[in-house]
Amino acid sequence: MAETHSLQDMRPQAAVAAKVFIQRDYTNGTVCQFQTKFPSELETRIDKQQFEETVRMLNNLYAEAEKLGSQSYIEGCLACLTAYTVFLCMETHYEKMLKKIAKYIQEQNDKIYAPRGLLLTDPIERGLRVIEVTIFEDRSLTR
Amino acid sequence: MKNCEYQQIDPQALSTPTPTPPPHQGNEPEKKTEPKRPKRKWEVFPGKNRFYCDGRLIVARQSGVLPLTVGLILVTSGLFFIFDCPFLVKHLTSCIPVIGGVLFVFVIITLLQTSFTDPGILPRATPDEAADIEKQIDNTGNTSYRPPPRTKEVLINQQVVKLKYCFTCKMFRPPRTSHCSLCDNCVERFDHHCPWVGNCVGKRNYRFFYTFIVSLSFLTAFIFGCVTTHLALRAQGGKGLVFALQESPGSAVELVICFFSVWSILGLSGFHTYLVASNLTTNEDIKGSWSGKSGEDVTNPYSHKNIFINCCSVLCAPMPPSLIDRRGFLPADESAQTGGTDIELPTLATKSEINVEEKCLDFAVTCSG
Numbered sequence: 269m270a271e272t273h274s275l276q277d278m279r280p281q282a283a284v285a286a287k288v289f290i291q292r293d294y295t296n297g298t299v300c301q302f303q304t305k306f307p308s309e310l311e312t313r314i315d316k317q318q319f320e321e322t323v324r325m326l327n328n329l330y331a332e333a334e335k336l337g338s339q340s341y342i343e344g345c346l347a348c349l350t351a352y353t354v355f356l357c358m359e360t361h362y363e364k365m366l367k368k369i370a371k372y373i374q375e376q377n378d379k380i381y382a383p384r385g386l387l388l389t390d391p392i393e394r395g396l397r398v399i400e401v402t403i404f405e406d407r408s409l410t411r
Numbered sequence: 412m413k414n415c416e417y418q419q420i421d422p423q424a425l426s427t428p429t430p431t432p433p434p435h436q437g438n439e440p441e442k443k444t445e446p447k448r449p450k451r452k453w454e455v456f457p458g459k460n461r462f463y464c465d466g467r468l469i470v471a472r473q474s475g476v477l478p479l480t481v482g483l484i485l486v487t488s489g490l491f492f493i494f495d496c497p498f499l500v501k502h503l504t505s506c507i508p509v510i511g512g513v514l515f516v517f518v519i520i521t522l523l524q525t526s527f528t529d530p531g532i533l534p535r536a537t538p539d540e541a542a543d544i545e546k547q548i549d550n551t552g553n554t555s556y557r558p559p560p561r562t563k564e565v566l567i568n569q570q571v572v573k574l575k576y577c578f579t580c581k582m583f584r585p586p587r588t589s590h591c592s593l594c595d596n597c598v599e600r601f602d603h604h605c606p607w608v609g610n611c612v613g614k615r616n617y618r619f620f621y622t623f624i625v626s627l628s629f630l631t632a633f634i635f636g637c638v639t640t641h642l643a644l645r646a647q648g649g650k651g652l653v654f655a656l657q658e659s660p661g662s663a664v665e666l667v668i669c670f671f672s673v674w675s676i677l678g679l680s681g682f683h684t685y686l687v688a689s690n691l692t693t694n695e696d697i698k699g700s701w702s703g704k705s706g707e708d709v710t711n712p713y714s715h716k717n718i719f720i721n722c723c724s725v726l727c728a729p730m731p732p733s734l735i736d737r738r739g740f741l742p743a744d745e746s747a748q749t750g751g752t753d754i755e756l757p758t759l760a761t762k763s764e765i766n767v768e769e770k771c772l773d774f775a776v777t778c779s780g
Contacts, residue, residue, distance in 0.1 A: 287539050287543070289539075289540055289543050292585065294565045294567055294572070294574075294585065294586055295565065295566055295567060295568075296567070296568070297567055297568060297586070297712065297713055298585065298586055298587055298599075298600070298713065333729060334728070334729060334731075335729075336720070336723060336724055336727075336728055340727060340728060340729050341723055341727045343727070343729070344618075344723070344726060344727025344728065344729075345727060347730075348618070348622060348726065348727075351516070351517050351520040351521055351524075351622070352520070352521065352524055352618070352619060352622070353520065355730060360729060360730045360732075361729045362729040362730060362731060362732055363732060366732060392732070392734070393736075394534075394537065394540070395533050395534040395734040395735075396734060397533070397536070397540070397582060397585075398540060400539075400540075
């Protein structure tokens with residue numbers, strides 16, 4: 269999970285201009301959801317629709333990870349019957365979803381955010397509290 | 412007036428002649444002679460926790476009475492299998508040690524899982540995050556001399572909930588999160604800090620804790636019932652209870668332990684069953700957060716309004732991941748700075764402070780007399 273991002277490999281000289289933090293949205297309770305409000309600092313860098321689409325997709329993925337459905341009930345009951353020892357050998361549904369989320373963020377960074385001098389940090393590296401968006405200095409403007 | 416001669420107290424000079432190995436010896440030779448061993452994150456974890464098996468197991472620094480809990484369970488169960496089972500197998504059924512064995516295994520496994528699992532600790536905010544939050548708090552336009560209120564109100568399922576700012580972790584606590592002073596960590600869905608298991612009970616280990624107390628109440632009641640039956644059978648034929656106890660002294664010990672613990676454990680199981688069914692935590696129940704004491708129309712915003720769904724969401728929900736990434740490696744540049752100096756500096760500062768205080772006292776004494 270703690271991996272050096274490809275953007276930092278590609279542009280080691282880029283300096284960090286600012287960091288924006290997308291906070292959690294608690295209106296539906298304690299489920300992991302992030303605010304879709306577009307931060308003003310990103311107005312010059314990225315399209316509002318694009319950014320909101322990314323956050324909305326992340327919210328959907330987290331909602332699916334925490335979903336209470338028949339599959340999670342079966343997993344939970346099975347785990348209880350085995351005194352939860354299955355957690356030692358089996359990868360939980362949540363962990364599988366986290367891998368999916370990490371891949372999605374990597375993809376988004378490579379395709380959309382890196383070319384615009386931005387970097388999304390996986391929320392799991394910040395304790396699922398914030399989505400950290402690092403804004404790099406735009407060298408093209410200073411040339 | 413006496414002319415006092417004084418020498419300037421040089422704090423730097425005080426740090427060098429210390430009997431304990433000075434910090435610079437620890438760091439520099441390591442850097443020169445050995446390649447830097449990459450540190451894992453648990454080694455620099457700021458909370459009051461202890462880690463075993465290279466970060467795989469986590470427990471509170473104050474282990475409380477966990478050894479006592481384990482000891483009591485082992486002793487009682489051991490005596491049961493040694494003294495009561497042979498007699499009961501002969502006179503009743505051989506299912507008894509099987510049931511007892513299954514319950515015992517359940518109890519021990521769930522106890523160890525409750526004690527050694529991360530309860531849902533929230534990692535502290537990074538310096539950038541903390542600075543961003545501070546900026547937002549200051550921007551709320553507080554012009555009076557009092558510090559700005561460190562609370563934030565959010566609307567959860569049409570219910571107003573106040574989020575408090577945690578000064579230790581430097582962030583606004585998510586709903587249902589509380590800071591445990593014993594462990595010095597913010598824990599999600601904080602229930603309580605249990606000294607019997609030596610750990611906090613929170614989002615990630617509540618199901619283990621609940622299974623532990625339920626299976627323990629079954630085990631205690633089962634042993635109590637079996638011991639009573641055993642003694643009753645032995646005392647048959649006019650032989651008397653004293654004779655029975657003399658024949659099986661272990662049973663007397665079990666009887667005492669079980670009798671005193673079964674009521675409290677059954678009570679605790681009943682209480683937690685109520686909490687699970689209404690999707691409440693011990694913390695919220697004690698504080699009366701949703702009981703409407705202040706006269707307002709407050710309801711628990713997290714309850715699904717259905718006992719079955721509440722139970723399922725607490726006990727059968729997908730297992731959340733550990734957010735503290737204990738076994739991850741620190742980035743190479745950070746491990747040298749944060750790992751080494753952060754641990755060494757506090758001791759250095761306190762030592763020089765103590766010495767400075769002594770020198771100040773000496774100076775004061777010489778001046779006055």
